[in-house]
Amino acid sequence: MASSLGDVTMDGVNPPYRISKAAINMYIHTLSLRLKDKNITVIALDPGRVKTDMGGADAPTEATEVAEYVWGLVNNPALQTGGFYAQGKLRAR
Numbered sequence: 882m883a884s885s886l887g888d889v890t891m892d893g894v895n896p897p898y899r900i901s902k903a904a905i906n907m908y909i910h911t912l913s914l915r916l917k918d919k920n921i922t923v924i925a926l927d928p929g930r931v932k933t934d935m936g937g938a939d940a941p942t943e944a945t946e947v948a949e950y951v952w953g954l955v956n957n958p959a960l961q962t963g964g965f966y967a968q969g970k971l972r973a974r
Contacts, residue, residue, distance in 0.1 A: 905925065906925055909923055909924065909925040909963060909965070910963045913962040913963030916962075917962060921962075922960055922962040923962055924954070924961075924965070924966055925964075925966070926950075926951065926965070926966045926967070927965070927966070927968075927972070928942065928947040928950065928951075929942050929947075929967070929968065931943070931947055932944065950968070950969055954966055
């Protein structure tokens with residue numbers, strides 16, 4: 882949610898991080914429009930905090946769960962280009 886322009890619950894916490902994430906989402910949307918006629922789907926996805934060296938041992942999600950989630954997304958005929966997916970659901974477009 883740090884990238885959401887509509888999320889005001891973070892009260893300005895970590896602006897550089899939030900701005901960079903919002904820029905990535907805009908790029909995903911722009912790229913999806915540019916590649917739509919070529920039948921290429923472009924999405925962003927939020928895997929959440931994952932048990933990795935970066936996410937830490939106490940992260941709630943296993944890497945295998947993320948792999949299953951990604952596999953489910955790429956095999957979903959309703960996948961919307963330019964969408965931002967979190968936990969298998971379209972969060973924003």
